[in-house]
Amino acid sequence: MTSVRRAPQPGGGPLPRPSRLRPPAHQVSPRAMAQWAIEYLLLWGLIFGLSWGVAAWIDGSDWKGVPGWLSGRAWWFVVAIGVVGLLMGTVAPVWRYRVHRWEVSADVVYTRTGWFSREWLLVPVSRIQTVDTGQGWIERILGLATLKVNTASHTGSSEVAGLPVALATRMAEDLAHRAHDLRDDAT
Numbered sequence: 001m002t003s004v005r006r007a008p009q010p011g012g013g014p015l016p017r018p019s020r021l022r023p024p025a026h027q028v029s030p031r032a033m034a035q036w037a038i039e040y041l042l043l044w045g046l047i048f049g050l051s052w053g054v055a056a057w058i059d060g061s062d063w064k065g066v067p068g069w070l071s072g073r074a075w076w077f078v079v080a081i082g083v084v085g086l087l088m089g090t091v092a093p094v095w096r097y098r099v100h101r102w103e104v105s106a107d108v109v110y111t112r113t114g115w116f117s118r119e120w121l122l123v124p125v126s127r128i129q130t131v132d133t134g135q136g137w138i139e140r141i142l143g144l145a146t147l148k149v150n151t152a153s154h155t156g157s158s159e160v161a162g163l164p165v166a167l168a169t170r171m172a173e174d175l176a177h178r179a180h181d182l183r184d185d186a187t
Contacts, residue, residue: 021120024103024110031142032100032162036093038138044085051081102160104171109149111158123158127151128179131172135165147171 055074095115103110109123132148139145145168146161163171 024101024112026102028097028100028102028160028162029144029164030097031144031164033093033097035138035142035144035162036096037089040092041085041089044081044088048078048081048085051078097162100160100162102163104175109158109175111160121156121158123149123151123156125175125178126182127153127156128175131175131179133165133168133172145169149175 055078058074092115099112099114099118101112107125109125109128111121111123113119113121128149129152130148130150132150133145134148135145143165144161145163145165146159147163147168149158149160151157160168
């Protein structure tokens with residue numbers, strides 16, 4: 001078992017343990033899983049179609065530039081792409097739904113994203129410059145929207161995808177008013 005030594009504090013005691021961030025309180029809408037699944041399946045369907053065309057061209061060509069080992073095995077590449085695409089379209093949306101969370105408190109917008117590595121982002125309401133909502137065509141069909149919180153720093157900006165439209169609109173209005181009021185109080 002390994003132990004970690006902490007440097008003494010000026011008062012003589014050890015440094016306090018760093019606190020762990022708790023997960024934000026809210027998950028995105030369950031319909032976001034359908035949105036992400038559609039997006040992944042469309043992307044991987046396009047890649048699958050292109051690989052199918054390339055495999056058919058390689059299989060039927062007498063072109064000398066194609067290595068002999070590839071001409072007989074080109075269809076395995078298509079199968080591999082199909083399997084990866086199906087996994088991405090079915091597993092990734094569920095995984096993403098379980099990880100992506102958000103919360104808006106009185107003074108901060110808190111989001112957690114990531115797949116293998118997690119990113120926790122806390123955006124102070126006082127630093128917010130603009131708040132936008134947006135909808136792609138898949139989001140529009142599913143009644144979802146994306147809330148975008150922008151600050152002067154690109155790294156301080158945040159995005160919450162997969163929110164119901166009414167909630168995203170209400171949050172955008174509320175955050176814009178609160179940020180405006182805080183900026184007016186600071187001057």
